[in-house]
Amino acid sequence: MAKDMKEIKKVEEINELGWNELIPGAALFSFTEPVEDVVEVPMEERPYAPTNSHEWQVGDWRVEKPVYNRDLCIDCQFCWVFCPDISILSRDKKMIGVIYEHCKGCGICVEVCPTNPKSLLMFPEHMDNNEALSMWPKKEEKK
């Protein structure tokens, strides 16, 4: 009988499973237990299974990163809506920042940001965020 992957709490336990203990079809569950009305449960309170990509660092091929500037942001949520990887953190319609563990650096959040200057801009991956904020461009004048 296949081991119930939902019983597994740590990734190391999976590495010890034999072929006969796998769930047929390689189905992986997001949570270790069912979550009713999941949209109402904040990310940090969800019982993520160790196999869920939420638990994994998957942003490591990024070469440029979006840096967030709280002073300019109007909390329009465009970046949160458009991010293809749920890597924008927002609470009660207030932007908090970028989840660098998951962001792949695609730049869509910067593209859709409507402020002037933008509240999200791409900077080289190795640059410190404070340094990036000190280099922020000025408001573009209307021509």
Add this chain to the structure above:
Amino acid sequence: MAKKFELNEVEVWDGNMAAAHALRQAQVDIVAAYPITPSTPIVQNYSKFLADGYVDGEFIMVESEHSAMSGCVAASAAGVRAATATSSQGFALMVEVLYQASGMRLPIVLTVVNRALAAPLNVNGDHSDMYLGRDAGWINLCSYNPQEAYDLTLMAFKIGEDPNVRLPVMVHQDGFICSHTAQNVRPLQDEEAAEFVGEYKPVNTMLDVANPVTHGVQTEEDWHFEHKARQHHDLMNSFDTIKKVFNEFKERTGREYDLVYTYKMDDADVAIFALGTTVESARIAADQMREKGIKAGVVSLRVLRPFPFKEVAKALENVKAVAAMDRSAPGGTFGALFNEVSATMLAHGKSPVMLNYIYGLGGRDTTIDMLKEVYEDLDKCAKAGKAVVPLQQFLGLRGPKLSFY
């Protein structure tokens, strides 16, 4: 609630109609299909049954066979019963997704009406498509006539959906000779068929939103091997379930199915080993050879995959010469049946003379007389105790005789 379809005790159906009624009676939730000759009437009939209120389900018109099987994969992963039909080039286009279906362990049923693969373009029957999907990890059931196409399609759902199996199942029938030839078929009544097949039991369904599940995950060298091992293990062990379902069907209908089909093999010296409608022609040829004093028999696979290794050896244990008949261009070696049957006999310490006949490509007619020629060859080899004719011959071919080895 679907309407009941009034059926006579004996219906006159071709293989396509028989398969379509089996899909209807199994109350398939999703059929995603793209038509291709000669299997088109299966999904065409099914869609008419649905439009007329005889099925509670959805018919998805897609833009290709790749999408047809992809639709079935999605529906099955979402937690419903899914099926479709195809042939030949359509089957070839589906191949990528066939591996997805079996790897994801989704019990989809695919009714395959066997047809040649181009080029040259040809709409008639041979087993090129069946052979193309041989290694795709599906259970493969083989029928020889419309009655069997009906019976095996109903049984396919029950076999594939069994919790110990959870694998997709193909049901093969020969293009035109079976699919378009009307014969007497004794169907089950709707309630009885529904009771036999049973309610669909979803496993790890994607539509359970409180418990989200990812299907079709990526695994590399760390896990792919273990998943494939598990899949092969469960396919190899599906024999028990297949036999159980065959028995339940026999109890209900009196019609008996076995992993390997045999005809007059108890005392046979020579045997034709073939698939599909040729089995029925070979039976007549065997009877006629017996009138001439040659102890001829016929062996066939009811289950091509998993390959019934022990049962094939048992069926041929006392035979002196076997003709493995392959209805697919062998592509630079012996036909697949020849290789598999030869290996089976060798592994069981038996060494009958093994001959390979390539026949019937692109719907070329295979007559009783041609099969009697095969038995004559076998008889010569059996009496000599060794091969006295070429090991691989093309049967029914115009021009100079073509043979190898």
